[in-house]
Amino acid sequence: MSQDFSFTVHATDGTARKGEIFTPRGTIRTPAFMPVGTAATVKAMFPQDVRATGADILLGNVYHLMLRPGAERIARLGGLHDFMRWPFPILTDSGGFQVMSLAKLRKLDESGVTFQSHIDGSKHHLSPERSMEIQHLLGSDIQMQFDECVRLPCSDDEAERAMRLSLRWAERSRKAFRQQPGRAVFGIVQGGASKPLRIESAKALAGMDFHGLAVGGLAVGEPQEVMLDMLETTLPHLPASKPRYLMGVGTPDDIVQAVARGVDMFDCVMPTRAGRHGLAYTPFGKVNLKNARYAEDLSPLDADSTCPAARDYSRAYLHHLVKAGEILGMMLLTQANLAYYQSLMAGLRAAIGDGRLTDFIAETRAQWAAGEAASRPQ
Amino acid sequence: MSQDFSFTVHATDGTARKGEIFTPRGTIRTPAFMPVGTAATVKAMFPQDVRATGADILLGNVYHLMLRPGAERIARLGGLHDFMRWPFPILTDSGGFQVMSLAKLRKLDESGVTFQSHIDGSKHHLSPERSMEIQHLLGSDIQMQFDECVRLPCSDDEAERAMRLSLRWAERSRKAFRQQPGRAVFGIVQGGASKPLRIESAKALAGMDFHGLAVGGLAVGEPQEVMLDMLETTLPHLPASKPRYLMGVGTPDDIVQAVARGVDMFDCVMPTRAGRHGLAYTPFGKVNLKNARYAEDLSPLDADSTCPAARDYSRAYLHHLVKAGEILGMMLLTQANLAYYQSLMAGLRAAIGDGRLTDFIAETRAQWAAGEAASRPQ
Numbered sequence: 001m002s003q004d005f006s007f008t009v010h011a012t013d014g015t016a017r018k019g020e021i022f023t024p025r026g027t028i029r030t031p032a033f034m035p036v037g038t039a040a041t042v043k044a045m046f047p048q049d050v051r052a053t054g055a056d057i058l059l060g061n062v063y064h065l066m067l068r069p070g071a072e073r074i075a076r077l078g079g080l081h082d083f084m085r086w087p088f089p090i091l092t093d094s095g096g097f098q099v100m101s102l103a104k105l106r107k108l109d110e111s112g113v114t115f116q117s118h119i120d121g122s123k124h125h126l127s128p129e130r131s132m133e134i135q136h137l138l139g140s141d142i143q144m145q146f147d148e149c150v151r152l153p154c155s156d157d158e159a160e161r162a163m164r165l166s167l168r169w170a171e172r173s174r175k176a177f178r179q180q181p182g183r184a185v186f187g188i189v190q191g192g193a194s195k196p197l198r199i200e201s202a203k204a205l206a207g208m209d210f211h212g213l214a215v216g217g218l219a220v221g222e223p224q225e226v227m228l229d230m231l232e233t234t235l236p237h238l239p240a241s242k243p244r245y246l247m248g249v250g251t252p253d254d255i256v257q258a259v260a261r262g263v264d265m266f267d268c269v270m271p272t273r274a275g276r277h278g279l280a281y282t283p284f285g286k287v288n289l290k291n292a293r294y295a296e297d298l299s300p301l302d303a304d305s306t307c308p309a310a311r312d313y314s315r316a317y318l319h320h321l322v323k324a325g326e327i328l329g330m331m332l333l334t335q336a337n338l339a340y341y342q343s344l345m346a347g348l349r350a351a352i353g354d355g356r357l358t359d360f361i362a363e364t365r366a367q368w369a370a371g372e373a374a375s376r377p378q
Numbered sequence: 379m380s381q382d383f384s385f386t387v388h389a390t391d392g393t394a395r396k397g398e399i400f401t402p403r404g405t406i407r408t409p410a411f412m413p414v415g416t417a418a419t420v421k422a423m424f425p426q427d428v429r430a431t432g433a434d435i436l437l438g439n440v441y442h443l444m445l446r447p448g449a450e451r452i453a454r455l456g457g458l459h460d461f462m463r464w465p466f467p468i469l470t471d472s473g474g475f476q477v478m479s480l481a482k483l484r485k486l487d488e489s490g491v492t493f494q495s496h497i498d499g500s501k502h503h504l505s506p507e508r509s510m511e512i513q514h515l516l517g518s519d520i521q522m523q524f525d526e527c528v529r530l531p532c533s534d535d536e537a538e539r540a541m542r543l544s545l546r547w548a549e550r551s552r553k554a555f556r557q558q559p560g561r562a563v564f565g566i567v568q569g570g571a572s573k574p575l576r577i578e579s580a581k582a583l584a585g586m587d588f589h590g591l592a593v594g595g596l597a598v599g600e601p602q603e604v605m606l607d608m609l610e611t612t613l614p615h616l617p618a619s620k621p622r623y624l625m626g627v628g629t630p631d632d633i634v635q636a637v638a639r640g641v642d643m644f645d646c647v648m649p650t651r652a653g654r655h656g657l658a659y660t661p662f663g664k665v666n667l668k669n670a671r672y673a674e675d676l677s678p679l680d681a682d683s684t685c686p687a688a689r690d691y692s693r694a695y696l697h698h699l700v701k702a703g704e705i706l707g708m709m710l711l712t713q714a715n716l717a718y719y720q721s722l723m724a725g726l727r728a729a730i731g732d733g734r735l736t737d738f739i740a741e742t743r744a745q746w747a748a749g750e751a752a753s754r755p756q
Contacts, residue, residue, distance in 0.1 A: 040698060044705040069673065069698045076674060077694050085691060295447065296454060313463065316455050320418060320447045327422040327705060 054342030063098030079139030159192025307339030432720030441476030457517030537570025653712030685717030
């Protein structure tokens with residue numbers, strides 16, 4: 001068996017692709033959704049239950065893990081996989097995004113970013129070289145270049161400056177990754193909401209020796225149309241032979257639309273965060289379990305689900321748990337949401353394989369729109 | 379198969395008893411520990427995982443459930459067992475204790491207690507008749523009389539007044555229970571820290587037609603010696619043919635000592651509450667996972683446990699989860715603690731059956747005292 005990281009496209013349907021990423025720790029079926037395991041745990045989930053929802057890979061965060069418990073400590077403890085009891089593939093975010101969104105007193109220059117921890121105010125420095133070193137210490141299977149992500153809307157000048165800095169950091173990140181058999185490093189397209197900048201970034205990164213390419217700096221406040229426009233502009237300039245990862249996206253509809261345009265990988269806190277706040281994603285759209293209409297509703301979230309949380313517990317019970325602030329409510333809704341996201345990905349993969357993605361998307365969106373009435377026997 | 383509630387003592391060792399309580403929903407091996415499922419959930423636990431720790435029965439609270447989601451609502455939804463997906467026996471506390479410890483603006487008279495909800499300030503009334511009605515609506519397998527529980531220390535006059543009121547409420551509770559095939563109602567001995575009062579209460583209750591007898595009003599602030607002294611005084615006056623339940627107790631050592639004195643049933647929030655606050659109960663004593671000494675400790679809580687939470691996760695990971703306030707830390711420690719409590723009960727039952735309870739207790743206490751050094755291979 002080859003121990004090399006590889007990507008194979010098995011089927012296409014329009015611009016959408018169905019494939020497999022091989023890593024020594026396991027095969028990732030694409031299009032893939034990666035649950036977010038920020039601080040070495042997918043919040044409120046046992047690792048075996050994350051696996052049971054259908055996840056082939058999850059995401060860890062350099063920013064959170066470097067601050068607590070620390071990358072060197074995790075390395076001494078045998079690496080992130082053993083530490084959190086997840087023996088399957090892990091992709092790590094390089095920390096650039098969280099430094100911008102969470103850290104205090106940031107100071108950015110060509111070398112990298114100096115910042116204060118949001119936890120205890122301690123001072124830290126991240127550079128392309130240090131981010132890659134941390135990802136190596138964690139033992140990450142797919143490592144991301146260190147980049148600068150700007151919030152939208154921003155001026156084209158600002159987007160251009162950050163994009164060019166990210167390209168220089170891409171070269172340094174790629175060099176710092178060196179050769180790690182079985183592991184991969186991905187570059188990240190930036191360029192704000194500017195088509196010329198996105199194209200320039202994509203072309204430059206396509207010319208570097210990355211194992212995959214990500215699109216960053218989207219789903220950061222812009223309308224869905226802008227995001228899809230940027231994808232349509234960017235993806236044709238990325239090599240078809242490499243996996244394409246849309247970072248931090250998104251709602252089920254964002255994912256469906258992006259898959260249709262050729263994206264292979266996604267991550268988002270939405271299913272897990274929503275689950276901790278009483279919101280369920282289902283084939284019948286979103287269900288807000290705080291709503292009093294569910295107080296005596298004996299139906300489950302989704303009677304046809306293979307997920308126990310979605311199939312076996314009444315909405316009345318989930319409503320009670322959410323109203324009472326019970327941890328079990330968060331556990332069940334997180335599990336149900338991750339299971340729904342994974343079943344959506346499975347549906348997308350099957351539809352691409354069968355050449356009926358357009359129909360699948362239309363049916364899926366119609367079911368969301370029909371709402372929960374569609375979930376009840378008539 | 380008989381559908382009657384029944385209790386059989388299979389073995390004795392000194393004053394300790396090993397037995398089985400039969401209910402139509404399942405058999406309860408005694409001495410038994412009942413995890414507390416306050417608000418229709420054992421906090422941070424899936425019901426199947428509560429079962430997997432070895433629990434035969436769990437405890438629900440009239441006070442919490444009457445306020446949210448409401449007893450009539452639970453009845454309309456099919457009863458507490460279906461609501462919370464726990465098809466095994468449930469014992470319900472009558473609400474007397476929580477009215478005293480949680481509710482606001484209590485007004486107590488012969489009829490019962492009027493109080494304000496700690497959740498929303500709404501006004502409610504509990505009486506022996508209403509408490510029994512609620513327990514019937516919930517579908518509880520073992521129902522408790524409504525009583526008044528005083529905090530220790532208190533004057534003998536106060537203890538006597540509350541004890542006599544509780545006896546009158548015992549008669550009213552027993553009458554209100556009527557006949558419920560397969561279900562039981564227990565009386566509750568009160569009397570503060572006064573031996574004559576405890577004996578009078580026990581004798582009076584022994585003469586009523588209860589299926590079991592509880593000892594209440596202990597572990598409410600008094601030293602362990604006082605509690606054990608009251609048990610030694612009270613238990614000989616309770617009929618040997620009926621199960622004896624020590625309410626709200628306790629630490630592993632409290633339980634071991636009370637079993638030796640003839641107690642058959644226990645409940646306590648300690649293992650679940652401690653688990654949510656970073657504290658683990660193990661065969662090697664208590665382990666405070668907040669302690670920095672565990673930051674790089676790769677050993678599990680208990681390598682010989684059958685509980686995955688205690689056996690498979692490193693103390694270093696548990697330390698990290700606790701420090702980071704992660705829900706998974708609460709989930710794992712709650713599970714490990716309940717599993718330890720249940721393994722302790724299993725050990726006590728086996729020791730009574732083998733006639734070696736004294737040795738078992740000495741070995742168990744020695745292992746607690748030796749601490750975690752005893753948990754490591756030399």
